[in-house]
Amino acid sequence: MPDSRRLPTLLAFLRPHRRTLVAGLLLGLVANAAGLATPMVTKWVLDTFREGVDLTAPIVVLLVLVVVGAAITLGQWILLGTLAERIVLDARTSIIGRYFRARIGDLQRRPTGELVTRVTSDTGLLHEASGSLVGLINAGIGLAGTLVLMGVLDLTLLGCTLAAVVVVGALIALLMPRISAAQTAAQESVGQLGGTLEGSLRAIRTVKASRAEGRQSERIIGNARDAAAHSIRAAKVSASVWTLAWSGIHLSVLLILAIGAWRAQRGLLEVSSLIAFLLYVFQLMGPISELTQNVTALQAGIAAAGRINELDTIAAESAVRGTAATDTVPARREDGPVLVLRDVTARYGPGTPPAVRGIDLEIPRRGHTAVVGPSGAGKTTLFSLLLRFLEPDGGEILLDGRPYPAWSHDEVRARLSYVEQETPVVPGSIRDNLRFTHPDADDEELHAVLRAVRLDEKIGDLPDGLDTSLTSTDVSGGQRQRIALARALLRTPDVLLLDEATAQLDGLTEAAVQECIRERAAAGAVVTIAHRLSTVLDADRIIVMEDGRIRAQGTHAELYRSDALYRQLVEALRIAADQTAPALAG
């Protein structure tokens, strides 16, 4: 996207703060006026000195100008610095909110590290850009004012100055787009670096076990090198711009000094005017450097605003219920199945083949339903549909007999609890994890669910008990899974959705988990994606999925008799169980 089209995006971030920006601009104008008046007052001091009259008045005015100018500049810096931080905070708040309201599919299509870079790094660039518009206007007015006052002093010298400014300005304008391109490329490399680094650190065990540390770090360092190369290019072009600007000014000063001295000698110019003029020439450097700095900051900010704006394509889950909704949430029903799927078809993207199709399923209010099937059969997709991470594009899902669109996402999820297969714990302590769904749960409730998963003694023995951080190594993988299960058991959900870990648990733990599920199934619905033989044998009803469809459903005995795929799946689980049993016994 060209910068001209991205500028409105940056302005959208600034708009809520326009009053502060105008105040900053006004302060800048006053500081500018004080700066512009200084050489004229200096000339007044020199003329008064030459005439031999009292110098007090011009010197007092000069001092007042210097002090007032400094105070106003200080005020402007503080104002714009605070504003910049507010804009960064606004942008971060809005992006973080957007991430957590987003549809899971939209988020997962992007590398997590890149999403993080948008919040941490790109918003930082808005910081610089926020004050740059004010800076640009200030500098533009400062430049124009300086040139006008130079014209008042001597038009010929102004002509020389303008010629130098035009030549230097044209060269700078030529170089600026290259700085912008290099900065954009550098930020893109930083985004890729974030994405790859995050993914690699997440998979650090696999990276190490594959002896891929060198290759992987080299790949990421490659991104860092790209970022450095682009930034170095930007730095080199910036350095050229600065050198050109400084050299141009120095040459102009020499030229103006020579021409001015010649004109003063011939009586065409007062010496005091020449000194004032030269002061203006030196002052010219202020607005010119401010212009270049602000244009650079603005370009980086515009590019960052563009990248942040791309996040708008992340679709949010609708926060409100659909058209079928009524204002009141109906009371829980006690009759009929809790969840019903009617002819449900779903896919992950437009034009992709359906991940599940024609699913007809009823989940009874009580009892344990196990879902089995080969890899890719659609088991996880079924859970995603129930949890509303994915919307069906055919058929309907009903909770308590009401279609999902008549409930909000929040209302549906309040009735379910979910234990995911991989990363089932969130950052924080054991207590934070257990109370994640119900932050108001008291310690008594927490100990009750820990007892249910047979973890109360182990947690009680930890030096920090419930306050133990889950990043510490004191808690094993199996214990983490049980903590996640305990969280899901808190406050008795209507439906417990459990995606069993594929890793085998030890016999005692497995028995504890099994007993827990059995107790839950007596009071409510439990649906498991089963990876253990014991879970399948324990289920009241089993759903066999294959190729996105429900192939068969029934009890273990029925399916074992009638369904060949089920028999194969059970045999595979039996072999896995037999293989772990001697290992555990040994």
Ligand SMILES: Nc1ncnc2c1ncn2[C@@H]1O[C@H](COP(=O)(O)OP(=O)(O)OP(=O)(O)O)[C@@H](O)[C@H]1O
């Ligand atoms: N995020 C996704 N984007 C696109 N396609 C997907 C996505 N997740 C799953 N699929 C596809 O949907 C189909 C069903 O996958 P699903 O993950 O539901 O199977 P599964 O039975 O849970 O498999 P597994 O036991 O291996 O986890 C597969 O063909 C899979 O390739």
